[in-house]
Amino acid sequence: xxxxxxxxxxxxxxxxxxxxxxxxxxxxxxxxxxxxxxxxxxxxxxxxxxxxxxxxxxxxxxxxxxxxxxxxxxxxxxxxxxxxxxxxxxxxxxxxxxxxxxxxxxxxxxxxxxxxxxxxxxxxxxxxxxxxxxxxxxxxxxxxxxxxxxxxxxxxxxxxxxxxxxxxxxxxxxxxxxxxxxxxxxxxxxxxxxxxxxxxxxxxxxxxxxxxxxxxxxxxxxxxxxxxxxxxxxxxxxxxxxxxxxxxxxxxxxxxxxxxxxxxxxxxxxxxxxxxx
Amino acid sequence: xxxxxxxxxxxxxxxxxxxxxxxxxxxxxxxxxxxxxxxxxxxxxxxxxxxxxxxxxxxxxxxxxxxxxxxxxxxxxxxxxxxxxxxxxxxxxxxxxxxxxxxxxxxxxxxxxxxxxxxxxxxxxxxxxxxxxxxxxxxxxxxxxxxxxxxxxxxxxxxxxxxxxxxxxxxxxxxxxxxxxxxxxxxxxxxxxxxxxxxxxxxxxxxxxxxxxxxxxxxxxxxxxxxxxxxxxxxxxxxxxxxxxxxxxxxxxxxxxxxxxxxx
Numbered sequence: 001x002x003x004x005x006x007x008x009x010x011x012x013x014x015x016x017x018x019x020x021x022x023x024x025x026x027x028x029x030x031x032x033x034x035x036x037x038x039x040x041x042x043x044x045x046x047x048x049x050x051x052x053x054x055x056x057x058x059x060x061x062x063x064x065x066x067x068x069x070x071x072x073x074x075x076x077x078x079x080x081x082x083x084x085x086x087x088x089x090x091x092x093x094x095x096x097x098x099x100x101x102x103x104x105x106x107x108x109x110x111x112x113x114x115x116x117x118x119x120x121x122x123x124x125x126x127x128x129x130x131x132x133x134x135x136x137x138x139x140x141x142x143x144x145x146x147x148x149x150x151x152x153x154x155x156x157x158x159x160x161x162x163x164x165x166x167x168x169x170x171x172x173x174x175x176x177x178x179x180x181x182x183x184x185x186x187x188x189x190x191x192x193x194x195x196x197x198x199x200x201x202x203x204x205x206x207x208x209x210x211x212x213x214x215x216x217x218x219x220x221x222x223x224x225x226x227x228x229x230x231x232x233x234x235x236x237x238x239x240x241x242x243x244x245x246x247x248x249x250x251x252x253x254x255x256x257x258x259x260x261x262x263x264x265x266x267x268x269x270x271x272x273x274x275x276x277x
Numbered sequence: 278x279x280x281x282x283x284x285x286x287x288x289x290x291x292x293x294x295x296x297x298x299x300x301x302x303x304x305x306x307x308x309x310x311x312x313x314x315x316x317x318x319x320x321x322x323x324x325x326x327x328x329x330x331x332x333x334x335x336x337x338x339x340x341x342x343x344x345x346x347x348x349x350x351x352x353x354x355x356x357x358x359x360x361x362x363x364x365x366x367x368x369x370x371x372x373x374x375x376x377x378x379x380x381x382x383x384x385x386x387x388x389x390x391x392x393x394x395x396x397x398x399x400x401x402x403x404x405x406x407x408x409x410x411x412x413x414x415x416x417x418x419x420x421x422x423x424x425x426x427x428x429x430x431x432x433x434x435x436x437x438x439x440x441x442x443x444x445x446x447x448x449x450x451x452x453x454x455x456x457x458x459x460x461x462x463x464x465x466x467x468x469x470x471x472x473x474x475x476x477x478x479x480x481x482x483x484x485x486x487x488x489x490x491x492x493x494x495x496x497x498x499x500x501x502x503x504x505x506x507x508x509x510x511x512x513x514x515x516x517x518x519x520x521x522x523x524x525x526x527x528x529x530x531x532x533x534x535x536x537x538x539x540x541x
Contacts, residue, residue, distance in 0.1 A: 006529060030534070091365060091367075093364070
């Protein structure tokens, strides 16, 4: 019989039901017998991803990051997507799926975190290397399903200067004594921003924090997706209650409107039919 | 820069005029496009072009021949699990569509296959030796997308597809020829890899004028028809009946029991 291999989860079945657990252990710890009473949600989250209990400083770092990321606000594209679900009365899951789908992207989303963490892996704290590579514009890979972002990962493509929330988050998290990457980022932010020609973004702070938590780029991408869901959820619920008449529909300017009489399709299509092979 | 775009979108893709009409890529959807088949409309949406009836038959087959209502397949299984868990059909199928963008199959592999074949064709046209190109690709990327298959080596979709392509007189395209040449090279060498659906469909799409990105867009619904049957089957059976997992099917390979308190 085929089995599912796991290094995370161990169960003992109830004696009379193979489909119900008598006990569940996560990375060796008894979830309902011990963690439930003694661990915090953040400690358990760290344990799930990293396989070990966090130190107090690591738990504080993850908790701080979780607060910083929990709600990017209605202007964020992922939250906007969730609100589009809420306003029309879409299912709750679809609102979160919308937030995940949009918030996954390489511009302001989890793929940007992934890319920034890969940059950290390759460059470490070598300032000269960061400076030379930040000066190079990201290149599109035509074989990759991810469209390329037009800016270096971790920086704000339209920022004028580093925003106050980003500065506050960086200052708070980098003061913890388990955050060497954040501390280095705090010290070298100005030089990095000059090299990138752009201010540091929250995504860049998150990537450094996730690196300091010992996450791989894949783990960082997942955690970032997860940690931003609370804001998407509550804004979707709020717009559901507010109704569509109170939500912007926006204007569209069509560059090729054929007008109310339509057009002769056969005339137009003659010029665009492709015949090859 | 962002200020200029607040509250307004300038586009040539389309718009609807409530109670009046809808415009699709510069055409009135309910007038000039009213008789268009759905797949043709889908292709027109991202290419702005139309295709011959022979090409449309092949495009149709590319979707049909890979629509497998087999619930074991990972993407279909997601749709079916949604049914077994009494989630909605839309949520199950949307999730299954997302899962289809995988690396070892699906749209990650499809895009890589298309990019390779279009690049290879251009390089061969410039005089590069195809065998050398294949060898370099294998060395650098440890594989060629569109060749080899996760579960079995032979792809049952190739023979009927080639038959159809011949019947439609579309078997002389340069990308198709090149894709078959690559297979010959891979079979003759120590790699023993056969062409799979990703390569042949990418080759045909390229011969019909689709870029890699257009081929990627074309591929997105290609597994879709197989998903609703999987969802329906599961949702019509008693809840939770799909591949139920007893505790003994979890093979734990991690750290043995330890105490949280002792750790703290």
